[in-house]
Amino acid sequence: MTPDISNWRASPNxxxxxxxxxxxxxxxxxRRNSEYQHDYSKVEGQTDESELLVNAVRRRWGLQFPCPPYFHRR
Structure with missing residues (x-):
């Protein structure tokens, strides 16, 4: 079944x-990128011992993690 995308631009979401x-x-x-989601799931909840893994994800995606991520709408 093909989803109806005719009104995708009008979505209040x-x-x-x-x-x-x-x-x-x-x-x-x-955050919708499946490769990023995979990398992030490996880092999420890790202890200080995982610093090498965190740094690898930072380098790969060009990111910093100054605080815990959360989704919010403005």
Whole structure:
């Protein structure tokens, strides 16, 4: 079954995207990337012993993790 995408631009679920700044917009797309999700799942909840893994993910995706990630709409 093919999903109906005829009204995808009108969806109120995505109205917040119009107000995002570049880093927030980049995050919206990155968090949907299956390879990023896989890498992040390996890092999430790790202890200080996983510093090498965290640094590898940072280098691969060009990211910093200054605080715990969470999703919020503005």
């Amino acid at each position: 995505y109205d917040y995207i119009d107000r995002l700044v570049a880093p927030d917009l980049a995050w919206e797309w990155l």
